Amino acid sequence: MSSSLAGKRICVTGGAGFLGRSVCAKLRAESDGEIFIPRSSEYDLTQAGDVERMFDAACPEVVIHLAAEVGGIGINRKRPGRFCYANLSMGLHLIEESRRRSVEKFVQVGSVCAYPKFCDVPFREEDIWNGYPEETNAPYGVAKRALGVLIESYRAEYGFNGIYLIPVNLYGPGDNFDAETSHVIPALIRQFCHAASNGYKSVQCWGSGNASREFLYVDDAAEALVRATAIHNDSRPINLGTCREIKIADLAALLAELCEYTGEITWDATMPDGQPRRCLDTTRAATLLDWQPRVDLEEGLQRTVSWWRSQRKQPIKEVCTAP
Numbered sequence: 001m002s003s004s005l006a007g008k009r010i011c012v013t014g015g016a017g018f019l020g021r022s023v024c025a026k027l028r029a030e031s032d033g034e035i036f037i038p039r040s041s042e043y044d045l046t047q048a049g050d051v052e053r054m055f056d057a058a059c060p061e062v063v064i065h066l067a068a069e070v071g072g073i074g075i076n077r078k079r080p081g082r083f084c085y086a087n088l089s090m091g092l093h094l095i096e097e098s099r100r101r102s103v104e105k106f107v108q109v110g111s112v113c114a115y116p117k118f119c120d121v122p123f124r125e126e127d128i129w130n131g132y133p134e135e136t137n138a139p140y141g142v143a144k145r146a147l148g149v150l151i152e153s154y155r156a157e158y159g160f161n162g163i164y165l166i167p168v169n170l171y172g173p174g175d176n177f178d179a180e181t182s183h184v185i186p187a188l189i190r191q192f193c194h195a196a197s198n199g200y201k202s203v204q205c206w207g208s209g210n211a212s213r214e215f216l217y218v219d220d221a222a223e224a225l226v227r228a229t230a231i232h233n234d235s236r237p238i239n240l241g242t243c244r245e246i247k248i249a250d251l252a253a254l255l256a257e258l259c260e261y262t263g264e265i266t267w268d269a270t271m272p273d274g275q276p277r278r279c280l281d282t283t284r285a286a287t288l289l290d291w292q293p294r295v296d297l298e299e300g301l302q303r304t305v306s307w308w309r310s311q312r313k314q315p316i317k318e319v320c321t322a323p
């Protein structure tokens with residue numbers, strides 16, 4: 001058990017989500033404290049009044065803020081205003097209420113989407129302000145950036161113990177496979193599994209296939225998050241990733257094989273690629289958290305495909321990739 005989390009009342013916003021479920025499982029394994037998961041149906045955390053009510057009910061000593069409105073390029077383009085507002089306002093109210101109630105530790109989760117569109121690879125934490133994010137996810141990315149500033153300025157002015165972690169794209173069993181909102185890995189798995197079981201000869205994917213991404217297995221991200229919650233106490237942001245960059249076309253080939261799809265893969269270059277390249281420098285995570293990811297991409301993808309196959313099959317009609 002991690003001694004700094006022992007017996008603590010920990011509020012995990014978004015604790016019922018993809019990353020949240022894994023974080024809560026790790027917390028339960030490492031802490032005998034109480035875990036409070038505010039559901040959106042009961043507490044709309046974009047509303048200050050609901051955040052106050054949630055604090056009255058939970059009385060947390062530690063807050064891990066994972067709640068967010070997130071998704072792939074399609075939904076980011078469709079709802080830029082909502083994504084910016086919801087993610088900003090949730091963080092804003094939660095950080096302020098945590099300060100007012102003298103919460104011992106606040107963990108804000110950022111996103112690789114906050115990095116500039118054109119950034120030297122691998123992205124270092126110092127580079128986050130060296131340009132505007134890629135347009136399709138900028139409203140979401142800028143909201144995440146702003147919350148990093150709030151964390152830092154609250155530490156400077158109030159001694160608020162907020163920390164800020166920047167995960168790269170996550171994936172794994174339990175990911176969001178929704179046709180409209182999913183990220184690239186679940187979107188491709190849906191397409192290829194569906195094509196394989198229906199004998200399709202061709203599958204068309206979004207974009208050119210030339211963009212690159214880096215992917216972190218969800219349980220590895222959760223492990224880093226829980227470790228940072230337990231031991232990290234300054235507001236320097238920390239990247240969480242694997243340092244392995246892969247082209248979307250190569251990822252698609254890998255997934256097609258795992259899904260036993262043998263037909264042709266074509267690319268619709270009229271659809272956006274999103275950010276041209278993504279890969280994080282994780283030196284800081286290794287140094288400050290003594291953390292390394294354990295699950296390599298092939299193994300993680302295999303587990304994700306197996307999980308998806310074990311789920312009830314749903315009809316699909318779409319093509320949607322990229323974060």
Ligand SMILES: NC(=O)c1ccc[n+]([C@@H]2O[C@H](COP(=O)([O-])OP(=O)(O)OC[C@H]3O[C@@H](n4cnc5c(N)ncnc54)[C@H](OP(=O)(O)O)[C@@H]3O)[C@@H](O)[C@H]2O)c1
Pocket residue numbers: 013014015016017018019020038039040041043044045046065066067068069070109110111112167168169170171176183
């Ligand atoms: N997935 C990725 O690739 C990725 C990469 C980098 C960073 N992140 C960050 O990691 C965190 C978790 O992402 P995820 O993929 O696990 O997301 P997710 O599966 O969509 O879960 C998000 C959770 O947020 C909660 N939520 C949304 N709006 C809310 C509201 N208005 N009030 C209260 N709760 C609300 C939802 O709670 P209910 O279930 O109760 O509705 C949901 O469980 C986010 O901060 C995201 O920005 C994710």
